[in-house]
Amino acid sequence: MVHGAGDTESAKAKAARELHERHMAKQADKAAKAALAEQRRQQIEAQRNQRTGSSRPDIQLGTDPESIRAITRAINSRTLPDTYVRAGSVVVVETPSGAIEDDDEPAQVVNIVDPTRLARLLADTTYTYSVEKERLPDGSVEFIDVESTPKQHLAAAALSSARWDGLPVLHGIVTTPLFRPDGTLVQEPGYDEATKVIYAPKLSIDPVPDQPTEEEIQDAKTFLTGKLLANFPWVGPSRANYIGVLVAPLIRHYLGGVLVPMVAIDAASPGTGKSLLALIMTKVFSGHIRPWVSDDVELRKAITSILVDNGGAVVCLDNVGKGETVDQPTLSALLTAAAWSDRLLGASTSVRVPNDRVWMVTGNSLSIGGDNASRTVPVKVDARMPNPDMRPSSEFALGDLEEWLTDPANRATLLRHLLVLVRGWIVAGAKRIEIPMRTFTPWASATAGFLDWLGESGFMTNRDTLHEADEEEAQYGAFYAQWYALFGDERLTAKQLHDSTLPPIGAPFEERDRWHGTFLVRKKDGQTPSAVGLGKMLASEVGRYRGGFRLNGFFNSNTKVWTYSVIKNGDEIPEDAR
Structure with missing residues (x-):
């Protein structure tokens, strides 16, 4: 049957239409995607x-x-x-x-x-x-x-790189002005290129002139010695020593970032003023106070935490326990280190930071032992009275000093007086007086010159008292004195010395201990060491002077045996002595 043209779409036309529709759809899709x-x-x-x-x-x-x-x-x-x-x-x-x-x-x-x-x-x-x-x-x-x-x-x-030439070097942040190596004073807040520190002031201080007047200098001297420090019961040259460390944060960069020894503030009894002396420094120089840590491992952790996490120029390890000796090797290492390295607590990484603080310890009847005695400035106060903490504040020129220090204006006054004095000393030629103190000689010599200019005498003339108060020093001194009394300069092996502690057979009771309790004992348990242990103790002391005697060591290369003798200070040292 043949249909008319308008009746239905032919298959061919349909295919053409569908093709066209698909093409148009594709074009539309392409246009949409292009858009x-x-x-x-x-x-x-x-x-x-x-x-x-x-x-x-x-x-x-x-x-x-x-x-x-x-x-x-x-x-x-x-x-x-x-x-x-x-x-x-x-x-x-x-x-x-x-x-x-x-x-x-x-x-x-x-x-x-x-x-x-x-x-x-x-x-x-x-x-x-x-x-x-x-x-x-x-x-x-x-x-x-x-x-x-x-x-x-x-x-x-x-x-991981340790070299960063494009970054400015930062030694730390200070809250007080400080003196540059050329003697000028950093007084503008911000980063200082010469000292490599950021000055971030917390006190409002009147500008310090380049040339302080005689009146300003005299006023500063009077305030420092006649008011602030006037009523402390100083022992010996302790006031001079304290003033020396009080200005240490201000002159440290002027001296090229030298190391400063530890300050030991000692009191005969509680309430004498040792904590006040520490408070003066921590308040003025934005310091950090924390309780004393006797364990050497824990002390190391505390030091690392302080240097990494805390700012300021002063650190006080407060209240050393009664009967404890400040002889920790970690502290000895710290005091002679310009930079401190340690592993961060709870991390697998190590840290290295500048040791840019003045370190203090306080305590009653302090004992400073080991190598720390030669790395310490002793400051002692003794009221020579019962209950010194009961003294009324009216006896002090500034009243209640702790309360006085809480006022920022008072701290600013004190700080400006210190700055005037240091600048006056620099203008006068920054006199030095040589004070041999090993690593700390540059600081000690400059400080001695400053104190002489200030009119304070006796700086560090009491440092022998540290050895007198050192239990280890006293123990060895008594041991050497009795050794010399028993044997003179005779050479003995460690075993011979050890055997000399054994009581002679049949000896009366009062003659059984020839050493009268002076023989060396082990630190850990207070017992007499074995002959081998004694030999190790003596080997570490050869050539050292204690209590007026020197320990000599002699090694026989044929028998491979060490012998020892003691001689008095000043006696001729045998040529074969080690």
């Missing part, structure tokens, strides 16, 4: 333009090596604000939010930049990105910048 692609391109361009107008610098990450180099360049060019290098480590200076207001701590802190902190600094202050391919709806490809955080191992690799 979407164009829209995305415009978004990408807008994002780039927005970044162009941003103040945040760009850091492009790439392959691992490229990323490490890019991060290193960014750090070294100081792209990250407030960053410095301290003892080989990158650090950032920050002001914590919600910090407890404390006169004894700087408001700013120095934090080591680890990988986590670096990620946060990069996110806060830069646009750190990686370039990625993005396939657009129309099938084309665009390279887009995707904000990224460097992987942990890349950040750690970049920070």
